[in-house]
Structure formats: structure tokens, C-alpha cells
Amino acid sequence: MPEAQYEFFIDPSRCIGCQSCVQACSECDTHKGQAMIHLEFVNRHYSTQTAPVVCMHCDSPTCAEVCPADAIKKTPDGVVQTARKPRCIACNNCVLACPFGVPKMNSGAELMMKCDMCYDRTSIGKAPMCASVCPSGALYYGTREQIEAQRPRSMPVNQFQFGQQTISTKVHMMVPRTAQPEHIDVLSAMHDHTSGHDIFLMMHDE
């Protein structure tokens, strides 16, 4: 019997901003005490919409290509790993070049750090920490058959358009099946503020 092919699916529209993924991520042994997932309020003043962003593990990772120290490596199964410690020179190129805005820079340690899809877990068939605790299914780790059965109105897409550049990724994003997009044009949201129902929180500026 063939081994089950587990994949990572994200659906930010399901995110309820509960912070479970942040807490779980910070428990990972490879970056003890510090979360690599980004969970942000898109526009805190007007909406509760939150944006959970993990590394999308690009097929041709821009972060690795622009690394002058050749410190970012991809495993044979397509996981783009965090910077190799002996090589990273903390130049910040990867942080600025990642089209998804994922890597973080640890200044004191002179080291870029990012999500490596909990390689200690996913390489042996376990779900990443964030997906294992997400209560709303915004972060989901399972087989293609499982997600299709559970979410018949959605379909996964792994092509993203940034201007003239198309990036394909190992991680998939869920979009409505009725839309059938070939790719997601990220810059189509250039002037969008946030989404929600007509509830104005009117929080004070800091």
C-alpha cells in the first residue's frame, strides 16, 4: 500500500486569531521560545481579520537564490530550511526578498530564522506544531483526499503571481472551487484594507 502523501493547506479566511499556532510554534526545538509563524491583524482599527503566514516553501525559493552565503538549503522533499548556522552572515537579503514576507532576522545571533515546517515532525509523517493545534482548520496538514472530502467548496492552489513573476509552492492555499483560479494574484490586493462585516471597531491609533 503506498504511503500517504501529507500536504500543508492554509486557509487564512478561517483564522480566528486565537494565537494557538503562535504558542505551539514557539515550543519547537529548532527555535526554542520564539514563534516563526506570523499572525497579524490586517487592519486592527477596523476589523478582526487576522493573517496567519507560514513559510510557503517555494519550488524556486527567492530567499535561497539571493543569499550571498549560500546558507539556505532545500531538502530533497522540498522543504526550504532555515539558514545554516555556520554560513548565515545576517545580511538581511532573504528577509527583504521573500515574496511572502516570512524570514525573521535575529540581530544579536547574526542569524536569519524562519519556519522550516517543523521538519523534525513532518519528515516522519507528523503534522507541524501550528497545524496540530489550529482549532479552525486555517492551518491544515493532511492528504489531498482528506481535505477534498472535508471542504467540498474549496480547492487548493499553489501558484502565486507577483507582478510578472509566478511562484509555485509546496504549501497550498484554499480558494473557492467556483472561482477555479490558476493562480492568486497577490498584487490584486494592493489597495485593499481589510475585510469583515460592517462593524467599525474604531480603535485608537497608538
Add this chain to the structure above:
Amino acid sequence: MVKRHPVRKAVLWGCMTTISLAIMIAVGSRDLAHFDAALVAYTFATLFATFGITYRYTMWLQRPPTAMYWKRGWQMFFKPQRLLTNIRNLFTRTSSDFAANRFIWKRGKLRWLAHWFIMWGCIVAVAITFPLVFGWLHFASVPGSLDSYRAYLFGFALFDFPVDSIFAFLMFHGLVWSSFAVIFGVMLAMWRRMRDHGAASVQQFVEDILPLILLFAISVTGVMLTASYTWMRGYAFDFIAILHAITVIFTLLYMPFGKFFHIFQRPAQLGATFYKDAGATSEQAHCRRCGEAYSSRMHVEDLISVQKQLGFRYEVAGEVEHYQWICPPCRRAMFVLAQTKQWQGNFGDQMFSSMHEQPAAPRFGNPVISEGPLGHEDQANLHF
């Protein structure tokens, strides 16, 4: 258009450094008069390593991002208005980052302790063995005084010292002390790699374990040589000497290919710091979505140039011009909002898109619970 031949250039530089070293060995040993023929295998392994390291280094420098940093690093260092500050910073950073390994301390105390002992053990060992093998350094009895030694460097007399002095004991056993330091460091490193779950999940045998085994093998066989002639009347000395030579030569041959190459890459860190220093005081790049500053304009423009050379096409029609002009937080927000757009109409959500001229930059939900920036650079990148 000038045709580039990166491999030819790398071979040329490799040959030049190798031949230069061979000439320096011949000249420094006074036409091989002080060259120990028994050490010829070490010499040839070193010459091979020199070629391999130079070849890889030249190939590495020709990658577009490395070439950009190499050029910019020197430009920023020699900028007249920053030169004095840069020279001062060069000394402080060399002592704190390289001599004391401060940044490794920040990565982990045990990692730092292991690396510091291994590094200094290797530096002392290299400083002793390479000049001896090349015949640049040798010792001879002082004429007319059999209980004194004279040290010669490149054939020139340096100083005399008594054979039975503490100084002589410490110096002639320099490799023993360096072996102790390396063995201690290797044991700590192995202990960490066997117990730390984080290290265990990403380490690879060839990249992380083999170098430790090689350093351990060199150090133990080296100490065994001293033990053999000091306490065992030279028992199995020839066998141990061959074993030691095999471990050293294998390590020298492995140097250009494996983890030890980081020794030659690491100084690039200094270039990156000078580049960032210059960027911090120069014009800043402002995000063309939220308007906030997120990096130096120079860095963004250099990255655009590097990405074009690498074949990426992040050019955007209209006022944005290039995706690199969007800050990382806005990239994350747009990534999510683009998906929201796809779902619009399915759930009845509305997009608030005309409340401001410019969309606000996103903010972390709760930066105090381990999610916030990792340092001052992250604070700038993430607009904290």
C-alpha cells in the same frame, strides 16, 4: 558583450594561489634546505586544499548576490567619510565576533563553549604545524651551547632559549595543548548534538558529524604520538604516525567541500555589517503600499539588480514598479487579502477598501508572547 567563464576564472585563481604557495614554500625554506622530506605528503595535501578552497571561493564570489556584497562591502569600507569609523569597527568586531565568538554565545552557551575551544585549538595547531611543514620555522642547537635552542623563521634567527626551560616545554608541547582544547570542544559538540532535539532534527552526518569525527581523530592520534615517545619508548610510533597523517590529509582534502569551508566564508559577515552601517545612515526605502520605512534604499535597489541577474521578474506595472518596494508586513497582508478577494461573494463579507488613501501596515496580534521581532533589524523590517 563580454563572455564570462566562471570555471576558467576559478581554475586560474586556484592555480595562481597554489603556485604562489609552492614558491613561498621553496623560498621560505631556503630552497628546501629546512624542508622536512618526511612531511611531503602533508605539503601536497595542503597544496591541493589551497587549490580547492580558492576554486570554490572564486566560484562562490561570482554568484550574483555574493558578487554584489563583495563589491559593496569594500566600497562601504573604503568610503572616505566612514573609513576611520570602519577601521575602529573592524577591530572591535574582529575581537568580539571572531576572537570571542560573541554571536555564537547569543545562539547558545553550549554551542559557544564547544566552538570556542575547537576554534582556538585549531588556530594554535595551524599556527604551529603549517610553518613547520613548509620549512618556514625550524629549531637548531646554538653553536657552542648544547643546552640551548635557536628558533629560525624563514631562515632568519629569531631568539635563543634553554632546552630545559618551562618555555621550551610549553612550546614543544603546543600541539598537545591545542589537541586538548579540540578534544574538549568536540566532546561538548557531540554531547549537544546527541541531546539537543533541535540539533538532532536538522543535522546531517557529512555536514555536522563527520567534521567532529575528523577533528577528534587528528587530535587523539596526535596526542598518541606524544604518549608513544614520552612514556612508551616509541611503541607503535610508525603506525600512529601513518594513522595521524591519514586523518590530517583526509581533513585537508575535505576542507574545500564540507563544513570547514565556513572558515573562509565567515569574514563576509564583516562586509555585511559595513554595508548595513552605511545603509542605516543613508536614504531609507518607504513601502509603496503603507508608506513606512523598512530598509535602506541602497539595499532595495541592489536586491532588485540581483534578482534581475538571477532571472526573477518581480517587475510590477504602475506606481509600484517592482515588488521589492513593498515592505514584508504588507506582503503578508496582501497575500491574505488576495485570498479574501477570492472568497468575496461566497460568505457576504465586504472589503473595506476606501477608508484611507493608503492601507495601514498590519500589526502582530500579540508580540509579547514570543511572536515579536528578534532584534533591532526585525523591528525595522516589521515596523515595530
